Amino acid sequence: MIKIYGSLVSRATRNLWALEELDLDYEHVSLDWAKQKNRSPEYLKINPAGKVPTLTDGNATLSESLGINLYLAQKYGQGGLWPDDDAGRARCVQWSFWAGAELEPLAYGRIREFLFKKEAGRDQALITDMAERTGPLLNLMTLSLAEHTYLAGETFTLADLNVACVVEYLERSNFDFSNWPKVESWYTNTYGRAANQKIQDQRAPIAAEMMKRLQG
Ligand SMILES: N[C@@H](CCC(=O)N[C@@H](CS)C(=O)NCC(=O)O)C(=O)O
Incomplete structure (x- = not known):
């Protein structure tokens, strides 16, 4: 199992x-x-x-x-999350690397400010700098979404799932998407899929509790 x-x-x-999808x-x-x-000894193994x-x-541990x-x-x-065509599969890899290496450092840096600090203590200069550096990345997504409905082609694939999980950090930290309407509507459709909604419904009360602890 x-x-x-x-x-x-x-x-x-x-x-x-992904498991639910x-x-x-x-x-x-x-x-x-x-x-x-x-950090338990069993998990560290x-x-x-x-x-x-x-x-x-x-036998796989990942x-x-x-x-x-x-x-x-x-x-x-x-044939579903993993497309049948070479270009589609390559795009799944490309966008997954991009999500982790390009977008996540900025998006996570931003959400850290919102999650772990109270409003008065947030580094506004850092938030502005990160938002400015995020813009060109969203331009790249916009270009791709002008060519195809989804990031790897005309159907929902792993490229969308992996990127949406990182775009979520922007959405949860009130990022202003008004200059990137294609990204915003793609995100709403993608992140709102039933398989994810099931997980988000389970997560909501735990996340609310965590926010209460962090934000007081
Ligand atoms: N790049 C890793 C990041 C993993 C990561 O930092 N996970 C956090 C929780 S989301 C964690 O384990 N934090 C606890 C710790 O660093 O002690 C991934 O995408 O899996």
Whole structure:
């Protein structure tokens, strides 16, 4: 049985969404990183870095949320999350790397300011700088979405899922998408898919509790 480790307020939600899209049976082991459960000796045996998520499937033990999704899509999503055509598959890889290497540092840097600091303590110069550097990245998405309905072609694929999980950080930190309407409507359609909604409904009360703790 596939096992996914990581709480509903961690990047494990990216994998839970993919597992739901693929309609797979899995066990969710909800390790609360805020309580250091990701540092237990048992967990460090499968992920010595102590990070979540980790996925185990038979002999495969994998880390890196976006990489785990590449594995799931290739193994279980042929012709769906993992397209049949070479260009579509290459775009899934390209956009997944892009999400992790280009967008996530800016989007996560931004949401950290909103999650972990109260309004008065936020670094406004950093927030502005990150927003300025995010704009050209969203221009790239806009160009792609002018060519195809979705990022890898005309159907929803892993490219959309992996990128939407990172765009979520912008949306959750009130990023102003008015200059990027194509990105905004693509995000609304993509992130609002039923498979993700199921995970987000489970996550909402836990996230609200976490925000109360962090924001007081
Ligand atoms: N690039 C990694 C990041 C993993 C990561 O930083 N996970 C966070 C939770 S979302 C974590 O494990 N934090 C706890 C810690 O660093 O101790 C991925 O996408 O999986």
